[in-house]
Amino acid sequence: MSEKEVLKQADRESQLTHLPHWRYMLGSLRTAFKCSSSAVALELFVEIGALAQEANHHPDVDWRYDTLFVTLVSHDVGGVSLRDTQLAGKISDLAQEHGAQANLNLARTVEIAIDTDDREQIADTWRAALGYKEQADGSLTDPYGRGPAIWFQNTETPNANRFHLDISVPHSHHVDILDGLKEAGARLNYADAPSFTVATDPQGNRLCICTEAGRTD
Template identity: 35%
Template sequence: MEKTWHRSLPLALSGGRGTLGTMETITPKEFRSSPGVEQWRAGRNGAVVEYRTGDFATGARLFAAITDLAQAADHHPDVDIRYPSLRVRLFTHSAHGLTRKDVALAQQISKAAGTLGIEAETRPQQRVMIAVATPDASRIMPFWKAATGYDALSEIELVDPAGRGPLIWMQSVDRPIGGRMHIDVVVPRESVEERVAAALAAGGVMADDSHAPNWWTLADADGHKLDITPARA
């Protein structure tokens, strides 16, 4: 189970479809339920897969195959090549969400990787989100959008147009929290308690464990807070 604030999103944002022009968006769940994309992880800011290439040359061969597929589809993913791995992120920028174009290209990329004998990383990967607590998202969203240069993904979410930075979302609260904000760190479920223990051993303090095991709120020596939460199954 992920942090319960996900459940409070309006239906149009969390469970329904949206349209922008002629491009219809799909939900992360609809993406994940499509055949041939079992290796991919999908969320509000795109679908991601990471391949264990083992060396840079193998990654380059996979990148070349992805390039050909992307050019043919006129749909271009974000690709990050490191020495032992290659990471792909799909997101339809013109629709501000996932679409069937992403599903089709993901299926083709998975097939190409299989042909090259390259396996996907099956362990859930860490991701970081920034949560800004506010009683009125519409009042502060313009500031955060302008200050960060991020694009609006929804009425409460901002996404890095380059696909590199963490998702920023406006967390609804009943009253202001003194201008303080926190960072959400989502880690594989089997590693979450180890991560909490490591943070405490490094000088952190437990600010609130009343929501555990859904999430733990920790603080550093200066009082800056951070939530560590397990990834959903």
């Protein structure tokens, strides 16, 4: 298994059994580490940066007060590789040394989904407006990882409300989120669960809670 090739699903899942702080979501490894203070979070941030320089492999790290959100993916090969799983393990070791706790309930990502029966007719408008790049699956993503991705949901019968959010969460934590939605009055459609569960709010607006379970590369 080469360090510079995308891990097959079985190999990736095998690697993740040794990485309890991480989850695979939307083609990358993700986690969030909560520290005892902003100062500790900054120290951990700096040490992750040094580790990345040493490995010549650089994660995306978002520092928010006492919490670091970390994303790992090998952009040059288009997915998660051994470089990512190896660096993830080292980052987890650093986090433990600093007393940081992984909070996977915070490891959520958001895509804006647009129902359309003609993706090609509208995709360039959104790409030009946002400065995004087109991916192999036809989605548009922010090259700097700041804004939510745009996903075009191909359908012959677009919903009257063409926009909805796809919210990806770790499968290990999705039940609590669905329970919270039910308590908030949302209607849930489990037809495609656990890959995604469609939630409709009391006014008819939809969103999807997506997980890595039930999906294949």
